[in-house]
Amino acid sequence: MSTDVPDLDIRHLVAVAAVADLRNFRLAADQLHTSQPTLSRLIGRVEQTLGIEVFRRGWSGAETTREGDLVCQFARSIRQALGAAEARLFAGRRTHPRLERSLGIGDLRIIDAARRTGGATAAALELGCSQPVVSRTLTRVQQHLALPLFQRSGSGLRPLPAAQELGDLHGRIAAALCALRDQLQAEEGQLAGRVAIGILPFSGQVLIPRVFARLSEDHPRARLVLVPGTYPGLVSALRRGEIEGLVGIMRKETCPADLIETPLSEEEFTIFARKDHPVHVRARRLEDLRDERWLLPPYGSPVRAYMERLFGQHEMMPHIQTCEIQFFSAVEQMVAESNAVAVQTYSAAGLRNLRPDLRKVAVPLPGEPALIGLTTLRGAREEPVFAEFRRLLTDAARTWA
Structure with a gap:
């Protein structure tokens, strides 16, 4: 493993920590009192130096990659070390400079070298710079922090407590940067990357967390994101690269041309109500449900389109309450606590469970089953970790059906 300290400065690490915490470049730039272009250049320097991608666009803003998670962990620990050193240096002072804005690693390196060698000339020789550069740096830092760093003596420079503190801080930061590089190198070649999946309501929603659990066990470096949402919202996220795919009822002939739908399983359109609802006694045909209150998803959804066709064929205009709820179990809970009937798609396993x-309402519904599928962007590059997710999901869907 390399023994060289990565050529990064404190401001680079502070930038990474700020973006990770706020998940937004504009907000991070405001917090750091800098511009977005400057912040982007700082992050770019980190990525170039370490040879990785730290952030990528995600569903909820700037999202760390797996490698970015490691960088952020070390950046936060370094920021905490700066804060702890600051508290000790300026104990008792109401106002004081912020170390993360006042010092660079180069400043700390010079202070550490002067502390260890006992003189500006010896420090310059060790660092490969001129003696005036060392002297000017020590003077500038001392004046800016309003703290004495060294006391001159006949034998050179005697470090005072502030110099000892800043020298130790340099050692901690340098060690952390080397540990970061070593850890990144140690994880090279392992399956990693992001799997961000949007989900639409269907009875097999539970499959996605199950597949994620398997993926997490087999590939702990994978970053897993599960996003419930509407079809238009998830398609937009897919096109923006914020998710890799979405799982739900396939649109088939209405699927946009830039998307690809891959079938996974079949489910049947099912009317259901709470177990003790009177409808289970009196309803045998769809017409018997004419006066019931229906809970249906909004227009444009496959379930709504299917039921509207049936209502039209039977010349029915029932009372429909539109409910846009993305969690399958939440719809079930709502039906269990109301007098409404609802329609969702269920697999055989879903109905058994x-x-x-x-209780399923014993009214047969005609037509083809609903196809559940994985939708991806046509022509998009498929990362190995997503290919593994696809394989695991396909296997899980077979057992669920």
């Missing part, structure tokens, strides 16, 4: 306080 139907909540005990719910």
